[in-house]
Amino acid sequence: MKRFFALCILLPGLATTTIHQTATAQTVLDNSAQKASPFVKSTLKTLVTRFSNTHPKFRNLTVHTNSDKKQIVCGQVSLSENKSPAEESFMSFGAAEDGEQPVVYEARTIPATLDTREANQWINHGADLEELEELGCVPEGSYRQYGDTLNKVLQDHKINATR
Template sequence: MKRLFALGACLAIPLLAVAPCGHQAVAQSVLDGSDKKAATPFTRSTLKTLETRFAGGHPRFRKLALHSTAEKKQVLCGEFSLSTVKAPADDSFVLFGATEGGDAPVVYEPKDIPTELDFREVNQWINHGADLEDLEEMGCVPEGSYRQYSDKLNLVLQHRKTNTTR
């Protein structure tokens, strides 16, 4: 019985690193570049992928959150900054999300949609919104985030259409 209890305790310790109360410690250790051992293998590999993808910037991570999908796959959400200062400004952070066994992590840089768009830029803004939609499906951004983005983009495009018909 004691062995079973000890085994259960040993197996539960790694799970504590991803429990809601453990997020701050994991995020802090990642942000300051210290001990990444507290993260799961999926988390470590995702962060390594992002570090490789943005090798010139040495990303700083924060607000890491890990949850599971209905298919029992892990989803990692968070933010990173490529700023070279020790304490990056909040507006320098971009959102990311990754699903275990999925493609490369999805990265979304929040940008304000301009009041007017050149016709050649429309596809760029539509594709930009697709990343936000992916993050919403992963549960990394609040539900309705993509809808707000899409509504604002459509409003700008409608305004452009009325100006071109004059």
């Protein structure tokens, strides 16, 4: 009886000193990860960890191999809090088996006018799209179209600034 009483007092105190690990679960909305490889699961876990302040939702997962016979995973991720995220909330992502971190590209419309001080920010933003294109996760020519649009906006700003 004394041991039982002592355990009742000690156990709650021990519970507060234990280390709690948070479990990360991947939500794949369209069942496109039914037979996911360990690499795909690892990529999704990395993205869940990167966006730990939200509960990312994934869809359109595809896997193909590159010329080096390494796996490439492509898909879309939404950081929306909604159970059924809006179409425009999804961002393209991709990762190579021999790569470092998954690349996430948020499609944002380039404004009609752009301050030249913001140009580097938009160029760097486009680099993610270029990398996704190299991985085969977005259609070929996507980066070129983005660059052409950005150059046109910058040229228009330059022409208007010289007048």
